[in-house]
Amino acid sequence: xxxxxxxxxxxxxxxxxxxxxxxxxxxxxxxxxxxxxxxxxxxxxxxxxxxxxxxxxxxxxxxxxxxxxxxxxxxxxxxxxxxxxxxxxxxxxxxxxxxxxxxxxxxxxxxxxxxxxxxxxxxxxxxxxxxxxxxxxxxxxxxxxxxxxxxxxxxxxxxxxxxxxxxxxxxxxxxxxxxxxxxxxxxxxxxxxxxxxxxxxxxxxxxxxxxxxxxxxxxxxxxxxxxxxxxxxxxxxxxxxxxxxxxxxxxxxxxxxxxxxxxxxxxxxxxxxxxxxxxxxxxxxxxxxxxxxxxxxxxxxxxxxxxxxxxxxxxxxxxxxxxxxxxxxxxxxxxxxxxxxxxxxxxxxxxxxxxxxxxxxxxxxxxxxxxxxxxxxxxxxxxxxxxxxxxxxxxxxxxxxxxxxxxxxxxxxxxxxxxxxxxxxxxxxxxxxxxxxxxxxxxxxxxxxxxxxxxxxxxxxxxxxx
Numbered sequence: 001x002x003x004x005x006x007x008x009x010x011x012x013x014x015x016x017x018x019x020x021x022x023x024x025x026x027x028x029x030x031x032x033x034x035x036x037x038x039x040x041x042x043x044x045x046x047x048x049x050x051x052x053x054x055x056x057x058x059x060x061x062x063x064x065x066x067x068x069x070x071x072x073x074x075x076x077x078x079x080x081x082x083x084x085x086x087x088x089x090x091x092x093x094x095x096x097x098x099x100x101x102x103x104x105x106x107x108x109x110x111x112x113x114x115x116x117x118x119x120x121x122x123x124x125x126x127x128x129x130x131x132x133x134x135x136x137x138x139x140x141x142x143x144x145x146x147x148x149x150x151x152x153x154x155x156x157x158x159x160x161x162x163x164x165x166x167x168x169x170x171x172x173x174x175x176x177x178x179x180x181x182x183x184x185x186x187x188x189x190x191x192x193x194x195x196x197x198x199x200x201x202x203x204x205x206x207x208x209x210x211x212x213x214x215x216x217x218x219x220x221x222x223x224x225x226x227x228x229x230x231x232x233x234x235x236x237x238x239x240x241x242x243x244x245x246x247x248x249x250x251x252x253x254x255x256x257x258x259x260x261x262x263x264x265x266x267x268x269x270x271x272x273x274x275x276x277x278x279x280x281x282x283x284x285x286x287x288x289x290x291x292x293x294x295x296x297x298x299x300x301x302x303x304x305x306x307x308x309x310x311x312x313x314x315x316x317x318x319x320x321x322x323x324x325x326x327x328x329x330x331x332x333x334x335x336x337x338x339x340x341x342x343x344x345x346x347x348x349x350x351x352x353x354x355x356x357x358x359x360x361x362x363x364x365x366x367x368x369x370x371x372x373x374x375x376x377x378x379x380x381x382x383x384x385x386x387x388x389x390x391x392x393x394x395x396x397x398x399x400x401x402x403x404x405x406x407x408x409x410x411x412x413x414x415x416x417x418x419x420x421x422x423x424x425x426x427x428x429x430x431x432x433x434x435x436x437x438x439x440x441x442x443x444x445x446x447x448x449x450x451x452x453x454x455x456x457x458x459x460x461x462x463x464x465x466x
Contacts, residue, residue, distance in 0.1 A: 009041070010039060010040070010041050011039075011040055012024050012037040012038065012039055013037065013040045013198050014028040014030065014031065014033060014037055014198075015033075015036045015037070015038055015198050016028065016031050016033040016036045017030050017031040017033070017236070018198070018202060018236045019031065021037065024039075025037050038197070038198055040193055040197065040198060040199045041192055041193060078096070078097060079091075079092075079094030079095060079096055079097075079265075080094050080095045080096075080097065080122070080126045080127075080176070080177075080218070081093075081094045081125070081126075082094060082095060082118060082121050082122055082125065083121040083124075083125060084117065084118055084283060085283060085285070086258065086272030086273060086274060086283045086284070086285075087114070087118055087258065087272055089270060089272050089312075090245060090258050090259070090260045090263075090266075090270045090271065090272040091243065091260075091263070091266055092263055092265050092266015092270070093266065095126075095177065095218050096218065096242070096265045097176075097217075097218055098212050098213055098216040098218060099218050099219075099243065099264075099265065100205075100208060100209050100212050100213075100218075100219050100221070100240065100241045100242050100243075101218070101219070101220045101221065101241060101242065101243045101245065102183075102221045102223050102237065102238065102241040102243065102245065103115065103220060103221065103222050103245045103246075103247060104222075104223040104224070104225050104244070104245070104246050104247070105225060105246055105247035105248065106225060106251070107224070108251060109247050109248070109249060109251065110247060110249075110256055110274075110276060110281055111181075111222050111247050112136075112144075112181055112222065113144070113148070113280050113281055114247065114256075114258070114274070114280075114281050115131075115179050115181070115220060115222065116131070116141070116145055116150060116280075117148065117150070117280050117281060118179075118220075119131050119152070119177070119179055120145070120148075120150040120152045120155055121152075122176070122177050123152035123153070123154040123155040124152045124154075126176055126177070127154065127175065127177070128154040128156065128173060128175040128176055128177075129152070129154060129155050129156065129175055129176065129177045129178075129179065130156050130158065130170060130173055130175040130177070130178045131155065131156065131157050131179045131181070132158055132159075132160055132166055132169075132178065132180050132181065133157065133181045134159070134160065134161040134180075134181065134182060134185030134186060134195075135181060135185055136181075137159055138157040138158070138159055141157055142157070147278070147279070148279050148280040149279060156173055156175070161185050161186050161195060162186075162187065162188075162189070163186050163188040163204050163207055163208075164189060166178075166180070166186070167207070167211060170211070170217065175217060176217060176218065177217070177218045177219075177220070178208075178217060178218070178219045178220070179219075179220045179222070180208070180219065180220070180222065182221070182222040182223060182224060183201060183204060183205060183221040183222065183223050183237070184196040184201060184223065184224050186200070186204045187200045187204065188200065188203050188204055188207060190203065201237055202236050202237065202240075205221070205236075205240045206240060208221070209240050221241065241262075242263070242264045242265065243260065243262060243263045243264065243265070244260070244261050244263075245258055245259065245260055245261070246258070246261060247259075248371065250369035252369075253368060253369035254275050254276050254277075255273060255274070255275055255276075255284070255290070255368050255369055255370075256273075256274045256275075256276060256281060257271050257272070257273055257274075257309075257370065257371075258271065258272040258273075258274065259271050259309070260310065267310050269309060269310040270309070270310030270311060270312065271309035271310055271312055271314075273287035273290070275290070287312075287314055288313070288314050288315040288316075288422060289426060290368075291314070291315065291316050291317065291367060291368045292304070292315060292316075292317060292426065294367075295317050295367075297393075297396040298393045298396065299393055300387045300388055300390070300391045300392055300393045301319055301320045301321055301322075301384055301385075301387050301388030302317060302318070302319050302320075302384060302387070302393070303317070303318050303380040303381070303383045303384040303387065303394045303400055304316070304317055304318075304380065304394075304398070304399045304400060304428070305317075305318050305372065305376075305377040305379075305380030305381070305399075305400055305401065306376070306380075306399050306401040306420075306422065306423055306431065307372055307374055307376060307377050307401075308374060308376065308414075308415050308418070308419065311415075311418075313415075313418045313421070313422035314370075315399060315423060315426055315428075316366055316367065316368065316370055316372065316377075317366075317367040317368075318337075318364065318365075318372075318377065318380050318384045319366075319367060319384065320363065320364050320365075320381065320384035320385045320387070320388045321362075321364075321388055322357070322360040322361065322362050322363075322385065322388045322389050323360060323361050324359065324360065324361075325359060325360055325361045327361070330357075330358065330359065330360055330361050330362065331361040331362070331363075332346065332361075332362050333361075333362070333363045333364070334364045334365075335364065336364075336365060336366025336369070336370055336371050336372055337364060337366060337371070337372050337377070337381065338373070341375075341378070341381075342362070342364055342381070344406070345378060345381055345382050345385065345404060346362060346385070347406075348404055348406060348408055349385060349386065349455075352407070352455065352456070353386070353408070353455065353456065353459070355385075355386065355389055357385075357389075360389070362385065364381060364384070364385070374413075375403040375404075375411075375413075376401050376402065376403055376413040377401075378402060378404040379400050379401065379403070379404055379410065379432065379434075379455070379458060380400040380401070380402075382404055382455055382458075383400055383432075383458060383459065383463070386459050386463060390463060392463045394462055394463070395430070397427075397428055397429040397430055398428065398429075398430045398431070398432060399428045399430070399431045399432070400431070400432045400433075400458075400462070401419055401431065401432070401433050401434075402432070402433055402434045402452075402458070403434070404455055408455045408456060409454050410434035410435070410436070410452060410453060410454060410458065411434060411436065412434050412436040412437050412438045413433075413434065413438075414438060416433065416437060416438075416439075416441045417441040417442065419431075420441060420443060420444055420447060420449070421444055423447065424444035424445075424446060424447040428447070429446065429447060429448060430447070430448045430449075430450055431447060431449055431450065432450045432452060432458055432462060433449060433450070433451060433452075434451065434452070434453070435451040436453070
């Protein structure tokens, strides 16, 4: 009988999609990413047998048999309620037992702070929590927790990076929730690779997925992000988890946004708003009011956009500034909106409204460090630019919503009812919106709706000639 070779196996793996190749490739043939292949070393057949969950495939909770589709019960997933209403909102109402949640964000943005607060509230209201840290000692976490008022009796801390020992602690404590800080620091002995490598991150995530689904224990993973702003590690990590959340915000601003980009148990693009204070991240129950608190009225170049983040309406201030350029190529600076969207709106204003923006430097900023992605903010941005060029302020009681087409026409936007209600709640008396609507909505009392069909009409209504 010949002895099986124990020589380490070496191959290359795409950090984006997990595609394997025996040699280095400059471009991944599966996902098209460039320079994404990294070298991975496996110790013989050790990895194939060390983790039965990934070696033999997963059938959560043991052997599984096919079931008739019509016989499968369809009752709603139970949820564990948490006190933090903004966190619960983003998750779709609460933490689903057995779910795997990934939270990403820039270093120092507040991921560990937020989840330590969630762990404290969960331990007080629901059940035992195991907080696993691979980056800080238990004493360091305790010092931070004391400052934040963390005092739950059923909150347990452990400093560990080995996946096998983490699961052993979980079996001994039988927690309802496990928080891993962070997934990039964990490793399994079944992989002969360094912690944070593509193979280790993928393998540890699959182990935790199998554990969560088979035991009903919810697991929250903290993930590092790359300089491009995406979760570090293989793209399969985001496919494995049930929910992907990003904690966003400018480190020089006090507000943080927790945004859902994937959620199997709730709406995507949902947003929770927090304010960074000395005792941690505090919920902002009325973010629109908070974002408009420092607004300067009767100032040119400022407009209020009625946006929608998931199912939540937000009123945000858009500021624009245009100045005579001293460069051969005028500057275009956008903070909080997509630069390409700004260039499109500048082109429409130049072509359709005869504004000489090719001679102007243009700066656009969304107040509060927010990022607006939806086209419904186009009209507010366009009016803010026109207000700055003409040096005429937008009336303080006017809010604006609408998408601008390349011909200068205004296109319909969705969810007008909740947008109008939010504007009325904050005291606005007029809303400028497209004449074309997808569905007739009831107008709140005290609110006048000004319907226009083009950018030119909107400017005539909002910025009339003196």
